[in-house]
Amino acid sequence: MKTLALVLVLAAAMCALLHEPAMADKLADAIGEATAAGKVDPAQPAGFLGIPGGPHLAWWAGLLWAVWVGWIFSTVGAFGGIMAAIGHMTVFGLGGYAKSFGKGLKLNKIVTDSIRTSNQYLVGTSAGFSTYNYWKMGRLVLPLGLALGIGTIVSSYLVPMLTAGKINLSSYQGYFGLFVLVLGAYLIYEVTPAGKAKKKAASAAAKAFQESVKKGGDLTEQGVKIKSFTFSKCVFTFFGVEFSFNPIVPVLGAFVIGAIASFLGVGGGFLLVPFLTSVAGLPMYLVAGTSAMGVFVGMVTSIFSYMMQGTPIAWSFIGAEMVGILLGSFIGPRTSKYIPDTVLKVIFIVLALYTGIDYILRGFYGIVIIGS
Amino acid sequence: MNSFADLNAVLDPVFIWAFRLVRDPQAGFFLGCAYVALCAVIVGDVAMSLAYRINRKAFLAHQREMLRHNDMSFQALACKDKEAFKACNTLANDAFGRNFFLGATLFCASIWPVALALGWLDQRFGRVDDLIAPFIGQVRPEFWFIPIYIIVRVAFSKIKHGVPLYRRIHATALADEDSLRMRGVETA
Numbered sequence: 397m398k399t400l401a402l403v404l405v406l407a408a409a410m411c412a413l414l415h416e417p418a419m420a421d422k423l424a425d426a427i428g429e430a431t432a433a434g435k436v437d438p439a440q441p442a443g444f445l446g447i448p449g450g451p452h453l454a455w456w457a458g459l460l461w462a463v464w465v466g467w468i469f470s471t472v473g474a475f476g477g478i479m480a481a482i483g484h485m486t487v488f489g490l491g492g493y494a495k496s497f498g499k500g501l502k503l504n505k506i507v508t509d510s511i512r513t514s515n516q517y518l519v520g521t522s523a524g525f526s527t528y529n530y531w532k533m534g535r536l537v538l539p540l541g542l543a544l545g546i547g548t549i550v551s552s553y554l555v556p557m558l559t560a561g562k563i564n565l566s567s568y569q570g571y572f573g574l575f576v577l578v579l580g581a582y583l584i585y586e587v588t589p590a591g592k593a594k595k596k597a598a599s600a601a602a603k604a605f606q607e608s609v610k611k612g613g614d615l616t617e618q619g620v621k622i623k624s625f626t627f628s629k630c631v632f633t634f635f636g637v638e639f640s641f642n643p644i645v646p647v648l649g650a651f652v653i654g655a656i657a658s659f660l661g662v663g664g665g666f667l668l669v670p671f672l673t674s675v676a677g678l679p680m681y682l683v684a685g686t687s688a689m690g691v692f693v694g695m696v697t698s699i700f701s702y703m704m705q706g707t708p709i710a711w712s713f714i715g716a717e718m719v720g721i722l723l724g725s726f727i728g729p730r731t732s733k734y735i736p737d738t739v740l741k742v743i744f745i746v747l748a749l750y751t752g753i754d755y756i757l758r759g760f761y762g763i764v765i766i767g768s
Numbered sequence: 769m770n771s772f773a774d775l776n777a778v779l780d781p782v783f784i785w786a787f788r789l790v791r792d793p794q795a796g797f798f799l800g801c802a803y804v805a806l807c808a809v810i811v812g813d814v815a816m817s818l819a820y821r822i823n824r825k826a827f828l829a830h831q832r833e834m835l836r837h838n839d840m841s842f843q844a845l846a847c848k849d850k851e852a853f854k855a856c857n858t859l860a861n862d863a864f865g866r867n868f869f870l871g872a873t874l875f876c877a878s879i880w881p882v883a884l885a886l887g888w889l890d891q892r893f894g895r896v897d898d899l900i901a902p903f904i905g906q907v908r909p910e911f912w913f914i915p916i917y918i919i920v921r922v923a924f925s926k927i928k929h930g931v932p933l934y935r936r937i938h939a940t941a942l943a944d945e946d947s948l949r950m951r952g953v954e955t956a
Contacts, residue, residue: 600855725876
């Protein structure tokens, strides 16, 4: 009954957020403006988002590309979201199409916002799935979730409100390239001896503990117990061991990560979990569920904020891509045993560096290295 | 069948009849949305079960690894060994990352019919002028469909365990869930 009430409240919130009577007018106005500018020929058949002369996205093309995205999701994880965005921008030609309207026209920004939101649909669903699972397992830490929720809701609402209809494809592509380049740099660090050493040390320490015949221990003080809570410090015990963190840190961290996720159209979960395990020092299981909830709340806020701004969505195309991601996830686990983890990482480092540099040059400077 | 218009043309006879069951257009729309939502919930549920079966080995491996490191980190805490806890936590975090994205693909199995249904609804009712909501005015089909889908999905989750066929379809997943101690709190 509680679940139903919670869901109905969520549904009511969605209803309020989905109020978008101006959406059809906004797209129609943008098409009208582009027609007057000679960029759209109304005699052409309707394509992407119903725009006359727009690209015709074949369902099988979306599905096939998403198989590749799904394969990445199930082998190396986060990079799948990057590939989904690359598909929308480059493979399906939506980036070039948006750019063809020039910087001044609304249609450029509407298509860009549609790409951003579509990316979020594809990569943010994981947060919904994880939230439900961890909620079922009773592993959501409400105070921490609240802190994360405040940060992600504020940023996920502000970013679309401040940038929807204002960011053209070139700017978005440039910033996206910068993000991919940073991710590539992190992947490089992971394959360096220094990066590997950290993991090896953790494995050795864990193994040593396992073999130290430390059994039992005092399990009477299970669970999280808040000892003191001020605006600058939260002290709690978990299994009797004392931990502390500054409550402002999760709020600010969630705000920054939520803003990046909302602006670029990426999930954000893969950033939030490591951030919280290192900052709050909480057990992964508590952080995982709580941060998934934070990301999910942020994602829902962000998506519906974009919709409030009148961002149209190509629903059927997203559906076809979801099927593709699913098919790709069947292939991933069956091929990963034949490809060493380091080889996979090197492949994605190359892809990240190429995509990052290419998008930065195209987006910020209009320089094209390869292709058109 | 190349374009989404072709795909929607295929879906049209499957869905549209439910919207014409009653004379009143508003009531017909809600009834139709409920039927489309139910189709999306059932197809998604069956697809998720099939996806789980196909990838069961990978799901179990990831979840077992995650649980093993997690349990070990609790053990370290119980022994007041903070360094061992941090080490186990790091490994559990890596395992969680792999599990997280594989879980995302499983969720896709459950909700892809919703996206296709929304695509069809958008093409069919996206330009309908008299689709309204009290105090708000003109709205798009999603305004009504998403809450209806959530209600149908919650209602379905309440009754599905009583359906013998459901237990057969999900028997593997339910057994795995129990074996992985996914029901209730195991260590914390």
